[in-house]
Amino acid sequence: MSSPTSEELRPSAEAEPAVLAPPPAVAAIVTTGSQWSDTEFTLRALAAQDYPRLAVLVLCDAEGEQGLRVRELLPTAAVADPVSSRRSRGRGRQRGRMGAVNNRGASLVRGADYLLFLSDRVALASDAISILVDDAENVPGRIVGVAGPKLLDASDGLTLRDLGGTADRLGVRIPVAGQDELDQEQHDEARDLFVAPTEAMLVREDIFRIVGGFDPALEGDGAVVDLCWRIQLSGARVRVVPSATGTVQSDAAPAAHGPSARQHEHRARLRTMAKCYGWVHLLPAVILAAVLAAGEVVLAALRGRFAQASDVALAWLWNARHLGGTFALRGAAKRYRRVRDADLRRLQQGGSVRVADWFRYRLSPEGGLAARTTIDESILGTWRRNAHRTVWVVWLGVLGLIAFGSRHLLTGGVGAYGQFAHFPDAGTMLGAYLDGWRDSGVGAAGIGPPAMGLLGLAGAVLLGGVGLLRNIAIWGLVLAGPVGMWRLCATGSSEDGPSRNGRLVALVLYAVCPLPYNALAAGRWDVLLAYGTAPAIVLLTSRLVGTSAARPPRYGSRRGTAARLASLALLLAVVAAFEPFIVVLAAAAGVALALVELVRRAPRREPLGAPVAGLLRVAVAVALAAVAHLPWLFEFGSLRAFLEVSLGGRTSSTPLSLGELLRFQTGPLGDLPLSWGLLAAAAVPLLVGSGGRLWLAVRGWLVALAGCAFAWVIVAGWADQLVSSATPELSLAEVSLAFGAVGLCWAAAAGPATLATADSGAPPRIRSAMVLLSGIAVGAMVLPTAWASIDGDWSAPSFDHRVPLGLVDDRDVGPDYRVLWLGAPEVLPLRGSDLGVEGLAMGMSVRGYPDIRHSWATPQAPGDERLANAVRVGLAGDTLRLGRLLGSFGVRYVVVVERSGPSYTDGWDRPVSAAVSEALASQIDLRPLAADPSVQVFRNEAWWSSRSQFSRPIPAGFAADPVDLVVSDLTDGIGVLTDYRSATSQFGPVGAGTVLVADSYDPGWRLHIDNADNAGAAAVEPAPALGWAMRFDPPQAGQAELRFERSAVVSNRIAAQVLIWLALIWVAIGQPTPLADRLAALMKRSTR
Known part of the structure; x- marks a missing residue:
């Protein structure tokens, strides 16, 4: 067209008027x-x-x-x-x-x-x-x-x-x-x-x-x-x-x-x-x-x-x-x-004219010469002439090292080994906290672990993306550690704080520390949690004590102090939900920082009230974090019982030496002498430092000494007096080492600025030698980690036991049952309790492979102790009918784990003794099944479902003495209530006869039976059975539901805990954050 x-459009000559158009x-x-x-x-x-x-x-x-x-x-x-x-x-x-x-x-x-x-x-x-x-x-x-x-x-x-x-x-x-x-x-x-x-x-x-x-x-x-x-x-x-x-x-x-x-x-x-x-x-x-x-x-x-x-x-x-x-x-x-x-x-x-002009210039004589001779035109030169770009280079290198060393785990996923358990859906995790019934062990009434509530809430925020949540919970902690160390080293003034190069040194040293990679290899979520949050805890603690420069609060000093105090308390409460020992370490860090301030001020005759007040603020924050978990602590009945359960059951069969602790050799990484580089780099500012940067190094060293001292006390066995039934060894020692790594890296951050100034008091030759020593120390720490990154998985198992043990998982189909897990604590896929038999721990899961709900220490019920006694009797060889003893607990399978991963992947070997294997093999009612060499699997031939109905009468006092179980065959029980909806609700038809439920007795359970004549549902209350469990005697046959109703006491405890957390959050976020301001500015810029 x-x-x-x-x-x-112009008119013809004949049509033109006599007068010209304007x-x-x-x-x-x-x-x-x-x-x-x-x-x-x-x-x-x-x-x-x-x-x-x-x-x-x-x-x-x-x-x-x-x-x-x-x-x-x-x-x-x-x-x-x-x-x-x-x-x-x-x-x-x-x-x-x-x-x-x-x-x-x-x-x-x-x-x-x-x-x-x-x-x-x-x-x-x-x-x-x-x-x-x-x-x-x-x-x-x-x-x-x-x-x-x-x-x-x-x-x-x-x-x-x-x-x-x-x-x-x-x-x-x-x-x-x-x-x-x-x-x-x-x-x-x-x-x-x-x-x-x-x-x-x-x-x-x-x-x-x-x-x-x-x-x-x-x-x-x-x-x-x-x-x-x-x-x-x-x-x-x-x-x-x-x-x-x-x-x-x-x-x-x-x-x-x-x-x-x-x-x-x-x-x-x-x-x-x-x-x-x-x-x-x-x-x-x-x-x-x-x-x-x-x-x-x-x-x-x-x-x-x-x-x-x-x-x-x-x-x-x-x-x-x-x-x-x-x-x-x-x-x-x-x-x-x-x-x-x-x-x-x-x-x-x-x-594209822009691309053509770029190539035309590069190919021209003057453009090519400039590109070859002028460093400002090169990419490296651009980075060199701007310190901020150097920061980006180092950060990209750190992230690249982590990604390269974890490439197989990132692409193939992290298996469910150690503490890296599988996450169920968000509703299930929230229910484990809110329903008022815990199905760990043999079950117990009460609020669930606060960690389950936090994970369930996070899963709901992510719209049910629990797989994403699990990756964030693992890899987010690996990345949070270096970020927190970078923020920690940003405190202080230009005269007494770390320089930009010092922050980079601390970042690199903390990123190449063996702790997180050994934790990945062993499936140690508690160590990753400490590694990721320790820098932030030390930063908030130092601000409360008054040793770090911080931004002035916007709404007055009183509200600003309260917000900082609540921020530390909230962070400690979140971390303590997963690892309670972190509260003790935070208090120790506060004491160390306050002590340094007191020693620094005393010779100068400066007021000592500020560090003392700061230490009191830290103590209040620690107390508030403990108060946030007070309703959960009430479930244990006493502080001693809480310590026995939460600190025990994780004893390692491989104690560490002092040298291994100082090299952070808690796994395959850190065995080379090069790993002493972190100590060498942290020692440099102590040797040549002066003024404020010397005190910065002292602060870092004292925090490191506090963390390493706790680790050594635990490993050396000097902490036996804290608890009577368990010895907290390597597990908590590794958690303590995270604070040791933070302190050493913080001290090393003062090195570059100290060596760059002539007023350090050291002669030029000494300072030059120290610069060389610092460079060698940093390189010595980087080399082993870089070499270990070549395998792409940090020697972690590429697979878990879920595939080899698929036969013990019924996919929630059929009668209810349990699986008994035995083995060293560090290779079990769930949180175990110490048996006191050759370093073995024991745990129970419902209907197959355990998930994250079985990863927390919970109060011990009478049935748990009775189960542990039955296992001890069987392992000691005092009975050949261990299957009948376990059958009363609904145990269908016994799994002995001897390796952290299957035999065809990387892992840690923790074989059980020959005596234990012989004791289990000699049981006439435990039939061994073919399985991967890393596990031993036994099927209980004397098993009966944990929801079983018997046509013959069961005496009321039956099995009050465990001998009754050994001489009685209860395999004629019929599994009922097979429609498993949740831990507190199961459906299914029942007939006439006693229904035995192998869960801890609690009056909150009800068996609701629909009347065939539509006369309403009958609610049957439980009666004690087997010395610890429950029995129901239905008056009629029909469709039934076994349901647990949460008590008012549990509801009140949940409400109190939620209110405490909301109060901490409200005070902690009472001030606008720079991050929110930056995000708002970015959105405004993108919509202009």
Whole structure:
């Protein structure tokens, strides 16, 4: 399709009137800035124009001083505000952009044939408008929609400033005149171009209305390219008439070329392509733009130009957010389109001009020489000349090392070994806390572990993504440790705090510490938790004690102190929900920091009240964290019982030496002498430091001594007096070592700044030797970890026991049963209790492989002790009928775990003794099953379901003496209530006869039986049975439900705990956070 030409629209000679028609009316629309001199420069030139039908509209503050000056200088000019009303001026920046302002001016014009859009820095020659109108009216061919003049520099009148241009297929404007090109009449031929000059162009009014004017969301060159492109789609032409000249003043405040302007350019190009291209040409152009944008983001990030990378990314995000409006404008363009894309391509340049210019420069002699000889043009040079980019390099190296060393675990997933148990759905985890019944062991009434409530809540927040939650709980802690160490070393002033290089040293040392990787290999979630949170705990503790500089609170010092105190208490409460011993370590860190402050202040005669008050604040925070778990502590009955259960059951069969502790050799990593590098790096500031940085090193060393001392006391067995039934050894020792690692890295952070200053007191040669020693120490720590990363899994099992033990899992189908697990505590897939037999621990799971619900220490019920006694009797060889003893607990399978993973993967071997194996093999009612060599599996032939009904009468006092079980065969019991809904609800038909339930007796259980005559449901209360369990005597047969009803005491404890946590959260987050401010600023920037 083609548009009508100017010859077709011109009337014939016979129809011409005797009097010549008046020339077309032109309305000049001037957009002003803040400089009156620029506006005066433009208006005086308009007043001198020789064109007879010219009206002037100036867009400025009509009621202000600038409006009065305009009326005095050019009384015939109209003045209007650049926005439609005073109220709309504050509705966002879009109303003040070039496109929106020019549209506002065009809407105020009536009766004009042409619109002349002028910047207030342009002064047109007196005949410029006449020449432009004459060319637009009389040039042969298609209608001229836009005509532009030749613009010269006002300072000399010789330098070309703008002569229009073309564009590439991605909408990048390509000017005709080069930078600082002199006017020698080389471009004086009027011709069609793709883009008119930005600051001065004559637009045909009817065409302007047809295409919808400027895009109000765009500005600058992008808005002009967009308008000219759409005008050409309508069939009109864009011309540049060099005989019409004008001058442009240099901007007193040059246009910004920062991130905002760059982002607007990218926005305009994408939006213009999306509107103007047909689908055939749009898809390849968008793909090319996406590829180039991705390359630009990557290259800019590598060169440290993160503002440029974010501008490109945010431009795509902005266009995605405004996709609906873009499609509406695209539909409008389709209605007035008269020219195909292929016809417009002759005025465009193929490919990408930015890529072509980049390669042209690189391949040129001067560009190649500069790239080879100037370090500032290289990527490495860009990083070297900016310290912030060095930080990014180190961070990328740390993250790369962690990702490379964990690549097999990241791609294949972390198996369910050790404490890395499988997560059930969020509702199940919440129910384990709220339902009032714990099904660990033989079951017990009471609130569940607070950790289950936190995990269930987190799973609900993630919309049920428990797999994602499990990965966050593991890998988030691995990453949280280095982040926390970076934040810890950011405290202090420039005189006494770590330098940027010191922070980097501490970051690297903490990231390559063997602790987290040995924890991954052993499945030790408690150690990962301590590693990830210890830096944050030390940071908050130091702020309360007063040893670290912190930002002043926004709402007064009293509220700020309360918020910090509550923040520490909340963090300790969260961590203590998973590892209670962390509260003791936090208190020890507070004592260490306060002691350093007291020693530092005493010789100077400074007041000692501040550190004492700080220590009291830490004590209050620790107490509040303990109060947050007080309802859970009540479940144990006494503090001693809580310590016996929570600190016991995790004894390691491989005690550590002092050297292994100091090298953090808690697993396969750390056995090389190079691992002493952390101690060497931390010792440097003690040897040559002075002033504030020496005290910083002392603080770090004392925190490290506190953590390592706890570890050594536990490993050496000196903590036996704390509990009577269990010895807390390697497990808690590794948790304590996390604080030792934090203290040493914190001390090492003072080294670079100490060595860089001449006032350290050490001679230059000594300082040079210490610099060398520090570098060797850091490298010595990095090398073993880098070497260990080659295998890609840190020697962790690639598989768990779920596949080899699939035969013990019924997938919640069939009668209810339990699985008894025996083995060393560190290889069991659940939390075990110490048996006191050859270092073995014991645990129970329901219906197959355990999940995270079986990973917490819970109060011991009478049935648990009775079960442990039965196992001890069997392992001692005092009975050959262990199966009958276990059958009363619903134990269907006995699994002996001798390795942390299957035989075909990495893992730790913890074989049981030959005596234990012989004792189990000699049982006549335990039949061994074929299984992987890493486990022994026995099927209990004397098993009966933990919900069994007997047709024969069961005496009320039966099995009060366990001997009754040995001489009685109860395998005739029929499994009932097989529809397992949850731990507190099971359904199924029951008949006549006693129903034995192998759960701890509690009056909250009820057996509800539907009456076949619709006379209502009968609720049967439990009676004690077997000395610890329950029995129900249903009065009738029918469909039944076994349901547990939570007691009021449990409900009150849950409510109290929730209220305590909410109060801590409310106080802790009572102040706005910098993170929230940054996120708000980012969203505001992306939507502008």
